[in-house]
Amino acid sequence: MADTTTETINDEKQNQLNLDLVKACEEGNVEQIKSLIEAGADILYHDEKGKTLLHIACEKGHKNAVSCLIRNHLAWNSVDFEGVSAAEYAKQAGHEDIYQDLVEEGVRTEVLLAYLDNREKKPEEKLAASNADYLQRPLKYQDDKLLDSELNAVMMGWEAPIMEKTAKILCPKEGLSVMNIGFGLGLMDEALQKYKPAHHTIVEAHPDVYKHMLELGWDKRPGVRILFGRWQDVLEQMKDRLYDGIYFDTFGEYYDDLHEFNDHVPDMLRDTPEATYSFFNGLGGTNPFFHDVYCRVASIDLRNCGLTTEYITMPMTEQDSEVVWQGVKRRYWSLPTYNLPICRFEL
Numbered sequence: 001m002a003d004t005t006t007e008t009i010n011d012e013k014q015n016q017l018n019l020d021l022v023k024a025c026e027e028g029n030v031e032q033i034k035s036l037i038e039a040g041a042d043i044l045y046h047d048e049k050g051k052t053l054l055h056i057a058c059e060k061g062h063k064n065a066v067s068c069l070i071r072n073h074l075a076w077n078s079v080d081f082e083g084v085s086a087a088e089y090a091k092q093a094g095h096e097d098i099y100q101d102l103v104e105e106g107v108r109t110e111v112l113l114a115y116l117d118n119r120e121k122k123p124e125e126k127l128a129a130s131n132a133d134y135l136q137r138p139l140k141y142q143d144d145k146l147l148d149s150e151l152n153a154v155m156m157g158w159e160a161p162i163m164e165k166t167a168k169i170l171c172p173k174e175g176l177s178v179m180n181i182g183f184g185l186g187l188m189d190e191a192l193q194k195y196k197p198a199h200h201t202i203v204e205a206h207p208d209v210y211k212h213m214l215e216l217g218w219d220k221r222p223g224v225r226i227l228f229g230r231w232q233d234v235l236e237q238m239k240d241r242l243y244d245g246i247y248f249d250t251f252g253e254y255y256d257d258l259h260e261f262n263d264h265v266p267d268m269l270r271d272t273p274e275a276t277y278s279f280f281n282g283l284g285g286t287n288p289f290f291h292d293v294y295c296r297v298a299s300i301d302l303r304n305c306g307l308t309t310e311y312i313t314m315p316m317t318e319q320d321s322e323v324v325w326q327g328v329k330r331r332y333w334s335l336p337t338y339n340l341p342i343c344r345f346e347l
């Protein structure tokens, strides 16, 4: 049986080490931080609100302490129990340089992880399980929403200004050739049609959405061709022509899938300075820090495909009211701005 007196002494010693480490982080004393970690202080220590050592160092503006904690494997994306990242603590306290350092750290880690992850995955594992699940679940169109059977919002009407602005950039004049992956509520496709494209391919995988498209007569619209199937499965048909504008906005897929799609874009986008690719930039849509990291990661991935990315920032207000999210399981957007990606061939 363990000796309770010894255990109490050990607990007290551990507590003291942890409190000393908190103090060292508050003071930004890097030498002290290092020696306390070596002495066994808990780098994963957090308070009752989930505030980690990284939050403390960020809030106090101790740049060197932040990098020391990261070098000692404290996660760059640590969040408190309310989901607020350490980087946001830095920003809120006016330490923009630390915020940017953490964005850099996040980008480095994510790019590396994505590379390692992709290298290790077999092709069949890359088929996102959640996309297959999603495609089997029934959908319903309700007011200005498209919902799945678990009340996840596949698409919502508040995104209309994003779709309209993007469509105008993708199809700036009549007679162009455009492609949209993911019909949803048809907001993007309606917006593209306003600019009278000569050719308009729509790729859609969900049978309920496809049925809805046929009911609305999309298959009879001039210049429109519908490719029914997962984009992964109809790539060959998608690639049988070139497009001046391409938009990607699917559901139940991950960043990996977007990344994989990006690799195909140069084969389909017309080789002109105006030809544009864009995608729904919902990555990290409920956390400004993760969103910033993902915007940078996406630009790096696209640069590797020979495309430059510029983000146009749009103020977002429509999705602010609680009423908009009534009846929806999860609020997937809460940022005050939307970063609309414009990706073009590097000249």
Ligand SMILES: C[S@@+](CC[C@H](N)C(=O)[O-])C[C@H]1O[C@@H](n2cnc3c(N)ncnc32)[C@H](O)[C@@H]1O
Binding pocket: 131, 154, 155, 163, 181, 182, 183, 184, 185, 186, 187, 188, 189, 203, 204, 205, 206, 209, 229, 230, 231, 232, 249, 250, 251, 252, 253
């Ligand atoms: C977010 S909605 C698109 C909304 C659309 N941008 C609009 O303006 O209404 C996503 C759409 O992608 C479709 N989708 C999901 N996975 C897909 C895949 N792998 N290939 C093609 N379409 C897919 C969904 O069925 C859904 O209709």
